[in-house]
Amino acid sequence: MSVTLTAAYPxxxxxxxxxxxxxxxxxxxxRTASFGSNAMEASMRxxxxxxxxxxxxxxxxxxxxxxxxxxxxxxxxxxxxxxxxLADGSAATAVTDQSGGAGSQDPTPDTGSGTVGAPAxxxxxxxxxxxxxxxxxQVPAGAPNAPAGATATTLSTTPVPDDGKRxxxxxxxxxxxxxxxxxxxxxxxxxxxxPPYATGLRITNTGTxxxxxxxxxxxxxxVEGWVNRGFLxxxxxxxxxxxxxxxxxxxxALMGEDYATLSTFTHPVAGVTxxxxxxxxxxxxxxxxxxxxxxxxxxxxxxxxxxxxxxxPIQVTYAQYAADFVADAAFxxxxxxxxxxxxxxxxxxxxxxTAFPGASFVEYHYDGFDPQFAGFDWVSLRLVLQQHxxxxxxxxxVHDEWTT
Numbered sequence: 063m064s065v066t067l068t069a070a071y072p073x074x075x076x077x078x079x080x081x082x083x084x085x086x087x088x089x090x091x092x093r094t095a096s097f098g099s100n101a102m103e104a105s106m107r108x109x110x111x112x113x114x115x116x117x118x119x120x121x122x123x124x125x126x127x128x129x130x131x132x133x134x135x136x137x138x139x140x141x142x143x144x145x146x147x148l149a150d151g152s153a154a155t156a157v158t159d160q161s162g163g164a165g166s167q168d169p170t171p172d173t174g175s176g177t178v179g180a181p182a183x184x185x186x187x188x189x190x191x192x193x194x195x196x197x198x199x200q201v202p203a204g205a206p207n208a209p210a211g212a213t214a215t216t217l218s219t220t221p222v223p224d225d226g227k228r229x230x231x232x233x234x235x236x237x238x239x240x241x242x243x244x245x246x247x248x249x250x251x252x253x254x255x256x257p258p259y260a261t262g263l264r265i266t267n268t269g270t271x272x273x274x275x276x277x278x279x280x281x282x283x284x285v286e287g288w289v290n291r292g293f294l295x296x297x298x299x300x301x302x303x304x305x306x307x308x309x310x311x312x313x314x315a316l317m318g319e320d321y322a323t324l325s326t327f328t329h330p331v332a333g334v335t336x337x338x339x340x341x342x343x344x345x346x347x348x349x350x351x352x353x354x355x356x357x358x359x360x361x362x363x364x365x366x367x368x369x370x371x372x373x374x375p376i377q378v379t380y381a382q383y384a385a386d387f388v389a390d391a392a393f394x395x396x397x398x399x400x401x402x403x404x405x406x407x408x409x410x411x412x413x414x415x416t417a418f419p420g421a422s423f424v425e426y427h428y429d430g431f432d433p434q435f436a437g438f439d440w441v442s443l444r445l446v447l448q449q450h451x452x453x454x455x456x457x458x459x460v461h462d463e464w465t466t
Contacts, residue, residue, distance in 0.1 A: 234258035246277030254285035
């Protein structure tokens with residue numbers, strides 16, 4: 063004869079020398095019982111084979127069944143997950159999750175040609191998954207790959223009260239978009255996309271997917287839904303029409319060392335002024351569009367200004383200057399952005415209003431990198447733009463940091 067025990071709680075199968083894990087598809091249908099706020103299905107079978115049972119054998123079988131029940135009660139239940147079907151590919155074209163790249167992303171951070179792109183923040187990890195015609199969900203630059211077997215299931219979500227904070231999309235290439243999904247996770251259904259320059263977004267919920275990625279549910283854009291939080295930056299100020307789009311084009315070209323593209327955004331009359339600190343000097347370096355286009359191969363040692371902390375001339379090539387005063391951080395994915403608002407300020411006077419009369423600026427800001435410096439290692443890059451023939455054109459690249 064055989065005796066079968068079926069339990070709706072997790073059982074320590076190793077007591078009976080049975081496998082401790084069974085893939086869901088291998089389990090026979092059984093009843094589900096609740097344990098606190100969790101529910102889980104588990105199956106345990108104790109088989110005793112004999113032809114005639116003596117009284118001590120009956121007692122042994124009963125003891126085995128009791129032991130199984132005790133083990134079930136002592137086990138810790140595992141919270142359930144709720145899977146979300148993959149997009150069928152009919153909703154959009156090329157989609158990616160990362161910063162930059164063809165398609166869209168979910169800062170670490172889903173972009174929408176779609177990226178399910180962050181940090182923003184770059185510590186956000188997103189499972190790379192092919193979603194047919196809807197594109198690829200990529201991982202933000204610098205983020206680790208998701209663990210093997212990770213799915214697009216949301217583990218938990220938390221409501222966020224409206225504290226007045228607004229967010230903008232960051233770290234998404236100009237020819238890309240940010241994917242908006244039905245739930246946290248790169249494999250969730252694609253609802254639509256946001257442009258790489260979207261602003262004025264509000265986070266209503268935050269969530270964590272099994273791959274460890276941080277996600278946020280947004281309102282305020284053309285599509286409401288979940289995006290990879292790594293592609294969001296905290297916004298200060300309001301963007302004038304067209305300036306967020308142009309600033310994103312410029313910062314992407316600048317950080318990507320695409321000087322040919324950058325030259326097309328250079329003001330044809332004023333050129334571009336380079337300032338290593340917040341106070342732009344009258345004798346600052348100014349380059350025209352042709353000179354900007356040649357920066358990638360320019361070996362000219364120019365006098366860009368004076369080092370404020372240690373003193374002495376900043377007389378170096380553009381490549382050396384850029385390493386310290388242009389691309390010393392991944393500004394295209396900065397966690398803070400300001401539109402005509404100074405986000406980072408220190409001891410240096412900021413004369414952006416008088417040095418560039420009638421101009422607007424977009425600031426990309428990091429509030430620090432190493433906790434031991436308590437925020438004194440903050441850094442900002444300000445793109446100064448003026449209208450020319452109905453377009454925003456670049457007239458200044460102003461670097462700022464804490465100085466003594």
